[in-house]
Amino acid sequence: MAAPGVIRERPNVIGALGGLLWLLVTIVPVYYLVLTSLRRQQAYYAENPLLPPAAPTLGAYRLVLENDFLRYLTNSVIVTVVAVALVLATSLMASYYLVRSGSRLSRGVLSVVLLGLAIPVQATIVPVYYLIVRLGLYDSLFALILPAVAFAIPISVLIIVNFVRDIPAELFESMHADGAGHWRILHSLVLPLSRPALVTVGVYEALQVWNGFLFPLILTQSSSVRVLPLSLWTYQGQFAVNVPAVLAAVTLSALPVLAAYIVGRRQIVSGLTAGFGK
Amino acid sequence: MTLSIRSGAVSRRAARPRTGPPFWLAAPALAIFALFALLPLGGVVVLSFTEWDGLGTPSWAGTDVWFDTVSDPATRQAMWLTLVFVVLSYLFQAPVALLLGVFMAGRQRYRAVWSVLYFLPLLFSSAAIGITFRSLLDPNFGLSRALDSTAFRTNWLGDPDLALYVVVFVVGWCFVPFHALLYQAGVRQIPATLYEAAVLDGAGRVKQFRYVTLPQLRYTIVTSSTLMLVGSLTYFDLVFILTGGGPGDATRILPLHMYLTGFRGYEMGPASVIAVILVGVGLALSLALSRLSGAGRMQSQQAGL
């Protein structure tokens, strides 16, 4: 269908049409979102929602920024960065152990962790809530980070293990023979060779944590630790009928991810494909 | 995600490590996982045998809670809806994501530009998407006023016969790009020589897809399918914001039924029963998928350990 590289055939008309259709489906809601966020509140009820506003304004954005948007953004960034760093570090170490330790224990550990893939977050939210309260973490950013890390570990370990397993055993053995300790093996062998997996896990989990709604809803209450998705929900109550303002908040909430994507797209794609040279 | 084709051979060699890494390397991951995932899981099982209104102390109610909850028509209805939701979501997302991923893997420049646009939904949280679509699909102030046709005045989220399909679509809109990215990466791993050989054999585009692309993508398909199926089984955020389970109970799938029972009706016992059911089905599904699909792969993993 769409063979990469050398093969050139007649243009794929059906593919292009299908692609174009999905492109429309993808773009229209986003177009509507941005357009509406530029409208005046009164114009929202009067104008055609798919035509550019007669008198575009950034007033809705100003309103959002004046209502603590940057604080929620900062909270989201902190939670995401710390959670992803913890996921990557702990999962990488665990994967190295799981692949290279031949013990029966490791096999048991792997099955337990993989069973965790199917634990739905919502299912455990009530006990998680009490645990967090007991640990004195309620209404803090840690209350969002730790459970997020816990529920990210199964999928991360699964992905990273698949990579680490493909590192030839000779490499481990020769490094070991050279007297390298586990930290050095981890750092100079496992880390670089599983980079693509780490990028995948990092991107995936960053999006998960960044977008998380249920944990913040249940585990925090103050506006000082409110994260972006929850803030959209509260903006909806706060701005009520001011739909342009609500949608401006939605638009703003997407900008940081857009920035990350623009900066990191090349790396993400090459990360996914690297490490398969030989 | 991206899977090597020579794992079987490698793992056999890895079968005899003399000095394996110590257990403490896995300890941090295990500790966090056990404390914040396994322990609450145990907690929810215990709670499922109690009656608790969220205010007082839970009181032991034994298997009555289970009996009452499972025989409740609302729970039955939620189970049925969940099944429909999962199947429809998969049937919608899987083909679109696969075809889109393959399409995006092409090298033409316009596709690269398109790919960036396809990525757009990934920029938004479920809260953001829910709010946007609710506004967009509003029969009074949304799309209906843009296109002056009765087709768009449809009561998308308010018609009980339609709402579930609309939710399936919006959830798909949200997740297709991610899975398409997986497939795109998968396709780019396929050696070009395979396609060259296929062309030499006179295979057309469809045959190349059928005999080269699909088989080569099988592990990606398994990963993506597992994520999709287990994901939609437990999916909550977007449905919660889009419809809150309504109209009536038309989109009250199990996770939402659990949440509404627990956090709106304050019946934590029955809510926990539903939670345990969700976990059970999720586990069974994951296990079945990994058995079914990657039998060879999984065995080689087991041998490798």
Added chain:
Amino acid sequence: MRHTGLRVVAATVLAATLAACGGASPGDSTDENGGDSSGAGGGGEASAWILTGGGWPVTAASFERWNESNSDQRITVEEYENDAYKEKIRTSVGSGEAPTLIMSWTGGTLADYVANEQVVDITADTQELVDRVMPSVAQNGAIDGTTYAVPMNDVQPVVLYYNEDLFDQVGIEVPTTWAETLDAVEAFDEAGIIPFSLAGQSVWPELMWIQYLTDRIGGPEVFQAVLDGQPDAWSDPAVLEALTRIQELVDAGAFGDAFASVAADQSADAALVHTGRAAMLLQGSWVYATFHTDAPEFASSALGFTTFPEIEGGAGDPGNIVGNPANFWSISAAASEAERQTALDYVNEYVYDDEQLAAMLDAGSLPPVEGLDDQIAQSDDAEYLAFAYGLVQDAPHFQLSWDQALPADQAQELLTNLSQIFLGEITPQQFVDAMNATL
């Protein structure tokens, strides 16, 4: 800023409260550690959660005033969206994490708090305040003669709003009886105008219909039987008739065909009226403020308001109203003594003080306080406020919203089944059977 008269009152109350706290008040629990988690540091700092939208900015402003003049007794305030609040407050109270001031709509929720000893007896401490409030409102905060909650904002009767321009356009009068209502529905439907705007996605606005209809047809005793848990209380013929009339309305196109997509939290129901798409709206009194903010021009020229139509031959008094008597403050039993004292001081000094009353009237909300006729006559919204004030004062019965009056699990069943009635998915008899099963 504060008036001397009030200050004297406050001081007296303060003294009385201190005395009460010195002794052992009935609801007193010896919980010192619950205090640290509720967001307050040490000393007399307290916390409160309030809502967003409607008349809530006035409450937020009153806390700001309090904090300015009481830096040693600060109250930290968190704002929540309505639905989010209802979900959070319960878990917070249940785990001893509650704010010092716990807001509720009374009813089943307050009864649960009291049954679990999570709020304290404030009968003696708030007597002064309670005496100034309309009895039909204040009584909601008392259980078996003991006050556990006091009203803290506007009284919220449900009234019928309408767009005068649309009535002129179609050339009919505002309906006062059920027969006229059906005629109006037909006339508007033919003119391509939605007769009644209804936020069916939020479901709770649908309650207003069943509540008014049941009350008009069978009187308040019908629902009281449900509250008392009498077997098969939902089987009352008045309920069946109310449900049947609702389905007749729906079938006649009274709510248009897209009401299930309209959400009240974005005030889309009010928007339909002020944009001229719908003629009437049955909603709580807070919507008056919404009209003024969203469409000031419309609100001053074409917004009309009246009572729910009479039903010919109905047993209920046409003067009865439904709605929310007010929101209420309770004081958390998990709070420390100092926190409770701060909260009580705030309640006694700042709830319905002159400044608060003036601010509420300015915002077009109606304080449930006796003897305000003069102030109302002088306010900008005199016509509306006098109408609503008279409505509340003259009402033989003020029915608290059913979803608040009932225990939470029954309320959820009610909302689900009611939305299915409006969607035509179940019959009135199926509704009755399902609801009887919850009793």
